[in-house]
Amino acid sequence: MRIDIISVAPNLLESPFNHSIVKRAKEKGLAEIIIHDLREYGLGNYKQIDDTQFGGGAGMVLMIEPIANCIRKLQAERVYDEVIYMTPDAKTLNQSTANTLSLKENILILTGHYKGVDQRIRDLFITKEISIGEYVLTGGELAAAVLVDAVVRLIPGVIGDEQSALTDSFQDGLLSPPVYTRPSNFEGNKVPEILLTGNFPKIDDWRSEKAYERTKNIRPDLLDKTS
Ligand code: 6GU
Known part of the structure; x- marks a missing residue:
């Protein structure tokens, strides 16, 4: 381009x-x-x-x-x-x-x-x-x-991990779910258990649920548009 x-x-x-x-x-x-x-x-x-x-x-x-x-x-x-x-x-x-x-x-x-x-x-x-x-x-x-x-950033080939741009906030009409990295426990503040299980279908479900929750709380107007 x-x-x-x-x-x-x-x-x-x-x-x-x-x-x-x-x-x-x-x-x-x-x-x-x-x-x-x-x-x-x-x-x-x-x-x-x-x-x-x-x-x-x-x-x-x-x-x-x-x-x-x-x-x-x-x-x-x-x-x-x-x-x-x-x-x-x-x-x-x-x-x-x-x-x-x-x-x-x-x-x-x-x-x-x-x-x-x-x-x-x-x-x-x-x-x-x-x-x-x-x-x-x-x-x-x-x-x-x-x-x-x-x-x-959306031009095909620009972002190495193609998934990454597609899972951005707004690509599916919702805000992004929360993300975490190491350590899994910071001064007693723990990463949600589900993310440490390796159960990827369950993790996907959890992320969808959190994305929906966050959107409902912060940008309920977006939900009216997608439904
Ligand atoms: Cl595109 N230009 C200016 N000057 N102010 C803005 C804008 C653009 N969008 C929001 N505010």
Whole structure:
């Protein structure tokens, strides 16, 4: 998968993609992530990328020309399956969206800043808008990093133990059950007996039960969706 990200703060995006699973995906050639600095497409000597909004009001808006020029240049080089705009005023990212995106060939992600981007960018170029939750971040970069992490780990071959991604929280619509490792007794706090028995069908049952219990307590709304 190739992922292009257009950003006004490209340095914010360097570190998250050079660790752990995303780093491994890049090294294996399963993911290529290219960051584009919107400033390079800015207008005039000052490389202007934002301006005050028509109709008045506080906050700067990212202008249409720099973004259009950048997107068009990239689109001339390849066909994008999705052109995604990261914005709080969109549907929230979920596992199902991450699963779908993980099977795409080329994805272009636009991250906003300030008051957002000129609406015509959204009308003309964007095929999908994604928020990562009901709170406001300074810019879309951290949100884009979250999206890319969630998607890249699902690309077939990225996680060695294929089981691992499939048994994540949310893959079956439930939260994960509790997990334990050594020691089996920490200052009198013992690991549930069942996990030490080696009775794997029983252990599977126990995990399902705990996943259901945890979901019922913390996210009962998820149970309404799956049933
Ligand atoms: Cl995608 N962008 C910004 N700026 N804030 C957010 C967000 C995105 N998702 C949640 N909050």
